[in-house]
Amino acid sequence: MMTTLSSDSDIQTTSRGFRCKLCDVNLPNLPSVDQHVKGRKHQTLSTVRSTRKSHEEHSVFVSGIKPEISQTDLTEYFQQFGAVTDVIVDKDKGVYAIVQFSETESIQAALSCVEHWLKGLKLRVKPREKKEFKLIPKKKDAPQNLQQIFDRLKPELCQLPSVDSQMKFIVERFQLGENEKKARSLVVQLLQEVFVEFFPDCQILLFGSSVNTFGIHSCDLDLFLDLENTKTFQARAKTSTEQVGEGMSDEGQSEDSILSDIDLSTASSAEVLELVATILKRCVPSVHKVHMVSAARLPVVKYHHRELNLEGDITLNNRLGVRNTHFLQLLSGVEGRLRPLVFTIRYWAKQKQLAGNPSGTGPLLNSYALTLLIIFFLQNCEPPVLPTVNQLKDMACEEEECVIEGWNCTFPSQPIAVQPSKNTQDICSLLAGFFSFYAQFDFASSVISLREGHSLPITNFLSQDKDDETMEEGEPSKSDSHHPKLGPLNLLDPFELSHNVAGNVNERSLRNFQKECLEAEKYCRSLRYQRKSIKGKSWGLVRLLAPLGDVQQANPEQLVISIPFKSASLPEVLCKELHLAGDGFRLLWFQKVCSAVEVVLKTVLKCLLDASTAGVLGENSAVGVEEMETTTSSLNDSTQSVESQSESSPQCAAAVGAKRPLSSGSDSSVSPHGKKPRLARRGKLKFPPWIVVQKHMVWVGRRKVRRELMKDADCRPEGSCMELESQVTASITEKEPELKEPLKFKVCPQMVSGTENPRVLLKLEPISDEAGIFHDCFHFLEAFVPKMVETLLEKGTGSA
Numbered sequence: 001m002m003t004t005l006s007s008d009s010d011i012q013t014t015s016r017g018f019r020c021k022l023c024d025v026n027l028p029n030l031p032s033v034d035q036h037v038k039g040r041k042h043q044t045l046s047t048v049r050s051t052r053k054s055h056e057e058h059s060v061f062v063s064g065i066k067p068e069i070s071q072t073d074l075t076e077y078f079q080q081f082g083a084v085t086d087v088i089v090d091k092d093k094g095v096y097a098i099v100q101f102s103e104t105e106s107i108q109a110a111l112s113c114v115e116h117w118l119k120g121l122k123l124r125v126k127p128r129e130k131k132e133f134k135l136i137p138k139k140k141d142a143p144q145n146l147q148q149i150f151d152r153l154k155p156e157l158c159q160l161p162s163v164d165s166q167m168k169f170i171v172e173r174f175q176l177g178e179n180e181k182k183a184r185s186l187v188v189q190l191l192q193e194v195f196v197e198f199f200p201d202c203q204i205l206l207f208g209s210s211v212n213t214f215g216i217h218s219c220d221l222d223l224f225l226d227l228e229n230t231k232t233f234q235a236r237a238k239t240s241t242e243q244v245g246e247g248m249s250d251e252g253q254s255e256d257s258i259l260s261d262i263d264l265s266t267a268s269s270a271e272v273l274e275l276v277a278t279i280l281k282r283c284v285p286s287v288h289k290v291h292m293v294s295a296a297r298l299p300v301v302k303y304h305h306r307e308l309n310l311e312g313d314i315t316l317n318n319r320l321g322v323r324n325t326h327f328l329q330l331l332s333g334v335e336g337r338l339r340p341l342v343f344t345i346r347y348w349a350k351q352k353q354l355a356g357n358p359s360g361t362g363p364l365l366n367s368y369a370l371t372l373l374i375i376f377f378l379q380n381c382e383p384p385v386l387p388t389v390n391q392l393k394d395m396a397c398e399e400e401e402c403v404i405e406g407w408n409c410t411f412p413s414q415p416i417a418v419q420p421s422k423n424t425q426d427i428c429s430l431l432a433g434f435f436s437f438y439a440q441f442d443f444a445s446s447v448i449s450l451r452e453g454h455s456l457p458i459t460n461f462l463s464q465d466k467d468d469e470t471m472e473e474g475e476p477s478k479s480d481s482h483h484p485k486l487g488p489l490n491l492l493d494p495f496e497l498s499h500n501v502a503g504n505v506n507e508r509s510l511r512n513f514q515k516e517c518l519e520a521e522k523y524c525r526s527l528r529y530q531r532k533s534i535k536g537k538s539w540g541l542v543r544l545l546a547p548l549g550d551v552q553q554a555n556p557e558q559l560v561i562s563i564p565f566k567s568a569s570l571p572e573v574l575c576k577e578l579h580l581a582g583d584g585f586r587l588l589w590f591q592k593v594c595s596a597v598e599v600v601l602k603t604v605l606k607c608l609l610d611a612s613t614a615g616v617l618g619e620n621s622a623v624g625v626e627e628m629e630t631t632t633s634s635l636n637d638s639t640q641s642v643e644s645q646s647e648s649s650p651q652c653a654a655a656v657g658a659k660r661p662l663s664s665g666s667d668s669s670v671s672p673h674g675k676k677p678r679l680a681r682r683g684k685l686k687f688p689p690w691i692v693v694q695k696h697m698v699w700v701g702r703r704k705v706r707r708e709l710m711k712d713a714d715c716r717p718e719g720s721c722m723e724l725e726s727q728v729t730a731s732i733t734e735k736e737p738e739l740k741e742p743l744k745f746k747v748c749p750q751m752v753s754g755t756e757n758p759r760v761l762l763k764l765e766p767i768s769d770e771a772g773i774f775h776d777c778f779h780f781l782e783a784f785v786p787k788m789v790e791t792l793l794e795k796g797t798g799s800a
Helices: 029-036 039-059 069-078 104-112 145-159 165-175 178-198 227-246 269-283 319-334 338-351 367-379 389-395 427-439 509-522 572-604 622-648 702-708 722-735 774-795
Strands: 009-012 015-020 024-029 059-063 082-089 096-101 116-118 122-125 204-209 221-226 288-294 302-304 310-315 446-447 454-457 560-564 685-687 692-695 743-752 759-768
Touching: 024 029, 029 039, 039 059, 059 104, 069 082, 069 096, 096 104, 104 122, 145 165, 165 338, 165 427, 178 204, 178 221, 178 269, 204 319, 221 319, 221 389, 227 319, 269 288, 269 302, 269 310, 319 338, 319 367, 319 622, 338 367, 338 427, 367 446, 427 509, 560 774, 572 692, 572 722, 572 743, 572 759, 572 774, 702 722, 722 774, 743 774, 759 774
Parallel strands: 221 310
Antiparallel strands: 009 015, 015 024, 059 096, 059 122, 082 096, 116 122, 204 221, 288 302, 302 310, 446 454, 560 759, 685 743, 692 743, 743 759
16 A cells, blocks of 8 residues: 655655655655655756746636737736736737736735726636646657658568669658748748847748758757847947937837847846747747756757647857758758768668667767768768868858858858769668778777868877867867867867767767667678568668667676776876877776776775785786786787778778678787786787685675765765775774675676777676675676776876
């Protein structure tokens, strides 16, 4: 039976723990309940609910009005009953309104009046209906909808004669139709007419998918509100007012204008966007679900158009976004093979759950980033299919020079100014080449630059004191903002070189992307991709675009702790060291991580390490340093060999059906004798394992001990302080008895890189586990060790 907790009516007990009715989430225990109630989501929803309840208690519902009754008319009429704080009129039909008073007594006065007459109309006034506040979750793209679309496409795709024709068919089925384009233009015209009443001479400009030639059905309606002319209008009006004195000149006449309440020259973007949201809510028919997202990189007002069933947003100060749209329009006009590739790869990425963040934010690729990846691949084909941004700049004439916010955004305005490509590959081969290109791409050490047309070493971006060698002469110097946010996938915007377009992508998403590229590459080498089946079986794009199947579960017996390379969170000192290491930065980082892991085991968790392995990886160990130098030398020789091979082979992927080149058979790895690091053929570095002995269950009761130690200290999350965690371990070992039989297990450190983002894998294997506690220990270490390693790297592993 379910009972309600007295402390919070939103929290209910269930047979499996607790449930929050307000947030619609299940919670396992009381500490989780306490943390949830204090959390941002619960607090925000509680505030929204209180505000709505207050509005309901201070409002009346008015019906029987007509569109000619204005908000001002209603305000003046109902002020006889008390102070009116707000009047909301139905903007679609104008037949009802909600009048909000500052005092509840005013409601009784309005309701006690027998008849209400306004401009010859009899109004009906009644109490506002009180509705229970419920959380409406955001709608996500339903997998079944994608499956239904795919099921409808399959028969027609199978009947087409070639993969090229299948890709063109995808474009025809998904691209925006002429009627859709006209409907969007009408919405823009309507918004222009509304906003110009409040912001004289302003402009509403379409950008993004709706106009960059890559838009699909129901893509967002992205708008840019240009207020530059409005600022000029306001400045002239101020000057005229000062000259005339009281009142305004003819040019500035607008007592009711919104400009009388805000100075655009000094107002913040947030203040202007709040006004934009108010105008959308109250003045634009069919627009609802309006809300402002101020935490975004570019603050926006999001909205939904009911009649067209479209999501959209309005931004300010987004001239770079408009310029990017023109850039994509130009490339689409220059190269006819680009659109089929973009439409097909975007649909493939959606099917494989690699792109399309449901709520607008998330760790997956967005459409713009995916399009830039396609363009970069085409720049690296042999011969190139598309020119670099620098090459386009040189093709532009003086009248086409464009600088926005200090960034050089120059390129030709017409496709005819760009010389056609000498590459004659069909789009079927280019699609296969895209998968091959990124299946083998070294994202870990690369920063992708469409401006240069090749990747830049990530080590150039690790040190804050580096020379601005990635920028052109005349580019802006913006100190810290000059450097892009680094992550697993680093993809520079073509013009705003401080913006990593794929900065939201996490390690798992990148790993899945490369995995799916590898699977697609294998399929594209098969006859099923190239030739139509005479038996009517699925072939070509049909098999390639099939939705992602059930993900195979990892082997439960393989207990591995993963420590990823997070360039964004590395301290400046370590960044400088890695920058100086150049191509050998992986090895140096691997040594740092292994040293930190050893500190965690020995110093923080008080484990005993086998004498034969303890200190082998220590940063202060002469053996460890010598081995690292040996391995670095081996890696440099191996890297030079690989580079010489890549220079003699085309950068673009092999043609469809071509066999993979055999391995050279050379192995630059160091002999394992003498416990030296070994460089495996697939980019794996291995060190001798640790033999770990633990005599206490130091993972049991750590949170309770930590809370006791932190009563008079600042609250710190687990694993964020070495001294505190060492004290927690010491307290447990002093109070708790030793295990009858110590837990003994092996930890094998290994670094995986190659085409993947570097990460250290710690493979754990029990040796002696009489008490059966190894799995509990592993689950603790799985979360604790990566966080502690990150903390120690920030301080320097030598602090042990």
